[in-house]
Amino acid sequence: MEYRHLGASGFKVPVLSFGTGTFGGKGELFQAWGETDVGEARKLVDICLDAGVTMFDTADIYSRGTSESILGEALKGRRDKVIISTKATFRFDDNNPNAVGSSRFHLIEAVNAALTRLQTDHIDLFQLHGFDAKTPVEETLSTLDDLVRAGKIRYTGVSNFSGWHLQKSLDVADRYGYPRYVANQTYYSLIGRDYEWELMPLGLDQGVGAVVWSPLGWGRLTGKIRRGQPLPETSRLHKTADMGPPVPDEYLYRVMDALDAIAAETGKTVPQIALNWLLQRPTVATVLIGARNEEQLRQNLGAVGWNLTAEQIKKLDEASTVRPAYPYWHQQGFAERNPFPV
Template sequence: MEYRRLGASGFTVPALSFGTGTFAGRGEFFGAWGSTDVAEAKRLIDICLDAGLNMFDTADIYSAGGAEEVLGGAIAGRPRDSLIISTKATFRAGDAPNQVGSSRYHLVSSVEKQLKRLGTDYIDLFQLHGFDALTPVEEVLSTLDGLVRAGKIRYVGVSNFSGWHVMKSLAAADKHGYPRYVANQTYYSLVGRDYEWELMPLGLDQGLGAVVWSPLGWGRLTGKIRRGTPLPEGSRLHKTADAGPPLDDDYVYRVVDALDAVAQETGKSVPQVALNWVLGRPTVSSVIVGARNEEQLRQNLGAVGWTLTPDQVKRLDEASARPAAYPYWHQAGFAERNPSPV
């Protein structure tokens, strides 16, 4: 397994990390993802560790805390310093008024509960799951600073922030001497390239490493979705498609056609090619892969250890290209002073 620096920090993480959204399966939404129990999770984690993948990502809202509980049960008894635990908080975690957002009240409460569910006394990477426009960034950052100083979290990051959200926070961190965000857990795939417009250049400039979620485009690049065929039985898209980004079918098919061609040339599967493409992009520190079973996990692990040719990357880029929003399409016309990050 290749290891990469997490943004501008001195911390290294595996190129692939394992997402626990399939753990526990509580509720209709997460039940559509999977329902891995502790015994199954232990086996999947064994496979990950054998392959050199030791970073496991979760969140407080995954199955209402159930995913963290299953992960905690699955890692119990393993040497803690051999594991990298990444989790998130900000979304609503209960009915009470203060059980949402990035206030000091909610973040401290969330971290305490997460440590208990995970069965650990520290979190390696703690990320804000979304921006809270109602809480001053100074309150958020001072709270994270306190948690770092207390030894409860080690590195901090964000997820689902816009560019100005990140920069406002980084400016405040620099002004007050608070910990800087070093990770941006972001949606990025061959059918979701908006990250390249602003967040990738920001990551290059400010030292944020991308921890990529849904690199298979919300399940659209598994190789099972093709022209003229219905969604496969059991696909989570039957129940969760509305939660993902809307995409035109013809666009998806065009990308899958390009993936098919490259997969035949390389002898790899469609998802392996799609994951490898993401791994080769600037700023990417780690790509989160998930799996409902051992077969899916082993397939995803096959995305590392090889590289696409420049011609193959170019063809995939061209097949997945989309018109940029303003001002990015305008800036792209002046490459001599606004070079593309890729």
């Protein structure tokens, strides 16, 4: 397994990491994702570790803490062999007005609760799950600084931030000497390339590595969706399509046509090709793969150990290109001064 530095830090992570959103299955969204229990989770962890996948990502809102608890049980006795990544910010308790956001109160409570559920004394990578516009950035960063100094967190990152959210936070961190964010857990896929418009150039400039979530486009790039065919009965999109990013049908089919052509050339599966394409993009440190069973996990692990050719990447780039929003389409007209990140 290849390892890469996480942003501008000295910390290395595997290029594939395991996302545990399928652990627990509590609530409509997470039940549709999967209902992995402790026994099955241990088997999936075993497969990951055998393949060199040592980073496991979760969040407090995944099945209301159950994902963290199951992961903690599955990792028992091998904490020193793994990297644990978790997140907090979104509302966790409907009855507590302070159980939300990135305030000092909530972050301290959230980290302590996560440590208990994960059965560990530290979190290797802690990320804010979203931006909190109602809490001063200085309060958030000073709290994270305290948690780092206390040894409860090793590295910090964000998720679902806009460019100005992230840059403002980095500027405040530099001003006061707080730890800089080194990770941006971001939505990015062949059918969701908005990350490239602003967050990717920012990541290159500021040393923030991408931790990619939903690399198969909210389950659309599994290879089961084809032009002129109904959605498979087993697809979770029947329940979750409206909860995720919209994708026009014709755009999806155009990308699938390119993926199918390359699959025929390489003998690889559609998901493996989609994941491999991401691993060759600028700033990408690690791609989160999820799986409801061993078969899915083993297939996703086949995304490493080989590379798409330059011509194949070009074919996928062209099939998945969309006109970006302003001012990015305007900037693309002046590539001499605004080149695509490399």
